[in-house]
Amino acid sequence: MPGWVTPDLLTLVGMVGAAAIFVGYVASILHPSWLWLAIAGYLVHWFGDSMDGSLARHRHIERPSYGYFLDHSCDSVSTMLILGGIGASPYVRLDIALLAVAGYLLLSIHAYLSAKVCGDFKLSYLAAGPTELRLMLIGLTLAMLMLGSAPGVFGRVSGFDLFVGIVAVILMILFAAQSWTVARRLAAIDR
Numbered sequence: 023m024p025g026w027v028t029p030d031l032l033t034l035v036g037m038v039g040a041a042a043i044f045v046g047y048v049a050s051i052l053h054p055s056w057l058w059l060a061i062a063g064y065l066v067h068w069f070g071d072s073m074d075g076s077l078a079r080h081r082h083i084e085r086p087s088y089g090y091f092l093d094h095s096c097d098s099v100s101t102m103l104i105l106g107g108i109g110a111s112p113y114v115r116l117d118i119a120l121l122a123v124a125g126y127l128l129l130s131i132h133a134y135l136s137a138k139v140c141g142d143f144k145l146s147y148l149a150a151g152p153t154e155l156r157l158m159l160i161g162l163t164l165a166m167l168m169l170g171s172a173p174g175v176f177g178r179v180s181g182f183d184l185f186v187g188i189v190a191v192i193l194m195i196l197f198a199a200q201s202w203t204v205a206r207r208l209a210a211i212d213r
Contacts, residue, residue, distance in 0.1 A: 029078040029089070033096055036070025039063045040100035047107030050166070057167050060107070064160050067100065071152070094134065101126050104159070112171040113182045122186050125193025132200050140204065162186075 046060030075093065078084045101123060109119025136142050150158075162185065171180070179187075 023077060027077070029074040029083070030092075032070045032074035032077060033092060034070070036067050036074065037096055037100065039065070039067030039070055040096075040103045042066060044103040044107035044110075047104075047111040047113075050111045050113070054167055054170065057163050060163050061160055064156055064163075068153070068156050071097070071100070094130070098127065098130065101130075108159075108162075108186065111166070113166045113180070114186050115178070115180075115183050118179075118183045118187045118190065121190035122193065125190040125197065128197040129193050129200070132197050132204075136200075136204055139208065158189075 040063065042063030043060045044063075046056050046058070046063055049056035049059065071093075075084075075089060078089060105119045105123045105126070106116075108114045108122075109116035162182070166182065169181075171182075
């Protein structure tokens, strides 16, 4: 990469991608073609978020505390933008999207606490990490484009609501299971 491209610039690129995702979902109220902006935003976000740390390591300019803090702070804001945008779209109810935000942030908190207490930083669960999650969300967005905002299958709950709601429940169950496992391990160590 050219010398003017810095890890901080790539972090900013990732945040611009997250903002584009938000705008794409919210603007899909006007017309479904705005969902293409959300998909493009995922690709921009993916690039910036994945490359910032790699570039810092490649150039031997790591700043571990700063990078860890900035990266995970931006991840939290990105999660709010992405899932908030999904909830503001005509495809998924806001309350269900916010449950997914809660599940994701609970699992993130678990990862950060485990990193501090156990020295073990884990981003992937059930063989899925950030890359697989982005691919799943791109797939969801493509389904929105193809299927449209269909009426609810169970009253006010659509198929998209069910999908996002199930993901939210899985994230919360993973948080509880992982917290239980780590707590038991730490209890045994602290005896």
